[in-house]
Amino acid sequence: MSIAVRLEGLSVRHGSAPVLERTDLELPAGSFTALLGPSGCGKSTVLNLVAGFLRPTEGRVTAGAAPVRGPAPERGVVFQHYALFPWRTARGNVEFALKRLGLPRAERRRRALAALAEVGLADGAGKYPAQLSGGMQQRVALARALAAEPEVLLMDEPFGALDALTRSRMQDLLRELWQRRGTTVLFVTHDIDEALALAERVVVLGGTPGRVLADRAVPAGPPSPDLRSLIARHLGSG
Amino acid sequence: MHATPSPPGRAPGRLGPALGAAGAVLALWYLLARSGAVAPGLLPTPGATAAALADGARSGILAADLGASLARAGQGFALGALVGGALGFATGYLPRLSAAVTPVVSFLRPIPAIALVPLATAWFGIGETAKRLLIAYAVLLAVWLYVHDGVSRVPESYLRAARSLGAPLHRRFTEVLLPAAAPALLAALRYGASVALLALVAAELGGADSGLAYRLQVDGQFLRVDRMFAGLIVLGLLGVAVDFVLAAIGRRFVHWSAS
Structure with a gap:
C-alpha cells in the first residue's frame, strides 16, 4: 500500500x-x-x-x-470554524475551489451544485454562510474541500x-x-x-x-x- | 481633528424622527433669535439665513464656492484614499512592514492638519497644490489606519483556506483579502471623507480666493452672520450628503456584513 x-x-x-x-x-x-x-x-x-x-x-x-x-x-483542509467566505453563497464558496481547474462557467456551476448535493445541501446553494446553521456551514466547507479533489x-x-x-x-x-x-x-x-x-x-x-x-x-x-x-x-x- | 466615524453598514435611519428633530431645532432657533436674548446682529433668524442662502444661490457665488471646495476636497480625497488604502493593505498584510512604519504613523497622526497649513504654504505656496496635498495627507493617514486595521484583522483561516484550495496570490488578493476587508475599507472611506472636509476648511482658511470656508472668513470680516450661518449649514449638509452616498454605495457592495 x-x-x-x-x-x-x-x-x-x-x-x-x-x-x-x-x-x-x-x-x-x-x-x-x-x-x-x-x-x-x-x-x-x-x-x-x-x-x-x-x-x-x-x-x-x-x-x-x-x-x-x-x-x-x-491536501484539502476543513477548519474548525469552517472558514467559509461570508461574501459568497454556498455555491460560490464551492466554485472558489473549482476555479483552479479552468472549467467553463456552466460546468463549474454544475459541479458546485453536485458537490453540494453530495453533502445533502442542494437546497441551500444560494444561501450565504450567515443564513446557514453551523452544521450546514460545515457541510459547505466539506463540499468545498472535496470539490478541489484532494x-x-x-x-x-x-x-x-x-x-x-x-x-x-x-x-x-x-x-x-x-x-x-x-x-x-x-x-x-x-x-x-x-x-x-x-x-x-x-x-x-x-x-x-x-x-x-x-x-x-x-x-x-x-x-x-x-x-x-x-x-x-x-x-x-x- | 478626529471625528468619530459612524459604524459601517448601518441600516438607513427612519426619516420621521430626523425631520422632527430638525423642526424642533429650527423652532428653538427661531424663538431664540426673536426673544432678544441674543443681540440681533449676532444671531440671524432662520428666515434671514434662508434669504442669505437664496441670495448666494441666485448670484452664483454659492455654486462657485461649492464647486471650488468640492474640487479640492474631491481631488485631495481621491489621492489620499488611493495611497492610504494601498499602504493600509501593504502594512495590514505584511506584519514586518507594519512594525517598521507604525511608529512613524503614530507620531504623525496626532498632528492636526491645520497645524500643517503654514508649512504647506511655505513649501507649495497658496495655490491649489498646497490645498490638495494637505487634504490628501490628512485623508491618507485616516484611511491608512482604518484599512490597516481591517486588513490585519482578516481571519488567517480565510487566507489559509484560499491557499490550500490552490488560489494564487492575485486571487487571494482580489477574491479573499479585498472582500474580507471591504467593510473596513468602507468605514475608512467614510471617515476619510469627513477628514477631507475638516482639512478642506483648514486649507481654505489658510489662504484662498474661493471656496465655502474662504467665504465664511470673508463674511466673518463683514460680520454677515446670516451668510455665515448659511455657509455653515451648506458645509454640514455637504458632509451628510457625502456620507449618505458612501454608505449607500457600501451597502450595495458589502451586503453580507451584519447591519
Missing part, C-alpha cells in the same frame, strides 16, 4: 518552547486516521505541518512523492462546535464520503468516542512537548470497550 503522507523526525519549537518532539507518522493512501489528544498536545500542529501552513523546526513532511513546501490543493483531507476538530445530533449526522456523512471516494483522511479531535466511531486507526498524541503515546488500529464493527479504556488510559497519562 502506498503512503499518502509521511512525517519523519518532526520537531517544532515555538520560540524556545518545544511543541512537538521527534514525531514519526505514516498515513497509508486511503486510510482514515484520527489524531487524538488533549488540547495543547500539538495535534493541530501536526495537521498544520501536513497542510503546509507551518514549517517544522526539524524533520520532513512528504505528501505523495514530494516534500511539503506549502499549502497545495492536493488526495488527503485534513480535518481540524471540524465537528467540535456542533450539537450532538448534528455532529453524529456529520460523522455518518463523512464516513460515507470517505468510503465512496477513498480520500486519505487525517482527523484531529479531542473526543475519544468520535475518534473510535470514525477512524480505522487512532493515534494518541500527548505530553509536553507532544509525542505519539499510542497508535492503535480500530477493528470494524461496534466500538470495543477494551480499546476505549486502553486509549483513555493513554490519554490520561499524557
Whole structure:
C-alpha cells in the first residue's frame, strides 16, 4: 500500500518552547486516521505541518512523492470554524475551489451544485454562510474541500462546535464520503468516542512537548470497550 | 481633528424622527433669535439665513464656492484614499512592514492638519497644490489606519483556506483579502471623507480666493452672520450628503456584513 503522507523526525519549537518532539507518522493512501489528544498536545500542529501552513523546526513532511513546501490543493483542509467566505453563497464558496481547474462557467456551476448535493445541501446553494446553521456551514466547507479533489483531507476538530445530533449526522456523512471516494483522511479531535466511531486507526498524541503515546488500529464493527479504556488510559497519562 | 466615524453598514435611519428633530431645532432657533436674548446682529433668524442662502444661490457665488471646495476636497480625497488604502493593505498584510512604519504613523497622526497649513504654504505656496496635498495627507493617514486595521484583522483561516484550495496570490488578493476587508475599507472611506472636509476648511482658511470656508472668513470680516450661518449649514449638509452616498454605495457592495 502506498503512503499518502509521511512525517519523519518532526520537531517544532515555538520560540524556545518545544511543541512537538521527534514525531514519526505514516498515513497509508486511503486510510482514515484520527489524531487524538488533549488540547495543547500539538495535534493541530501536526495537521498544520501536513497542510503546509507551518514549517517544522526539524524533520520532513512528504505528501505523495514530494516534500511539503506549502499549502497545495492536493491536501484539502476543513477548519474548525469552517472558514467559509461570508461574501459568497454556498455555491460560490464551492466554485472558489473549482476555479483552479479552468472549467467553463456552466460546468463549474454544475459541479458546485453536485458537490453540494453530495453533502445533502442542494437546497441551500444560494444561501450565504450567515443564513446557514453551523452544521450546514460545515457541510459547505466539506463540499468545498472535496470539490478541489484532494488526495488527503485534513480535518481540524471540524465537528467540535456542533450539537450532538448534528455532529453524529456529520460523522455518518463523512464516513460515507470517505468510503465512496477513498480520500486519505487525517482527523484531529479531542473526543475519544468520535475518534473510535470514525477512524480505522487512532493515534494518541500527548505530553509536553507532544509525542505519539499510542497508535492503535480500530477493528470494524461496534466500538470495543477494551480499546476505549486502553486509549483513555493513554490519554490520561499524557 | 478626529471625528468619530459612524459604524459601517448601518441600516438607513427612519426619516420621521430626523425631520422632527430638525423642526424642533429650527423652532428653538427661531424663538431664540426673536426673544432678544441674543443681540440681533449676532444671531440671524432662520428666515434671514434662508434669504442669505437664496441670495448666494441666485448670484452664483454659492455654486462657485461649492464647486471650488468640492474640487479640492474631491481631488485631495481621491489621492489620499488611493495611497492610504494601498499602504493600509501593504502594512495590514505584511506584519514586518507594519512594525517598521507604525511608529512613524503614530507620531504623525496626532498632528492636526491645520497645524500643517503654514508649512504647506511655505513649501507649495497658496495655490491649489498646497490645498490638495494637505487634504490628501490628512485623508491618507485616516484611511491608512482604518484599512490597516481591517486588513490585519482578516481571519488567517480565510487566507489559509484560499491557499490550500490552490488560489494564487492575485486571487487571494482580489477574491479573499479585498472582500474580507471591504467593510473596513468602507468605514475608512467614510471617515476619510469627513477628514477631507475638516482639512478642506483648514486649507481654505489658510489662504484662498474661493471656496465655502474662504467665504465664511470673508463674511466673518463683514460680520454677515446670516451668510455665515448659511455657509455653515451648506458645509454640514455637504458632509451628510457625502456620507449618505458612501454608505449607500457600501451597502450595495458589502451586503453580507451584519447591519
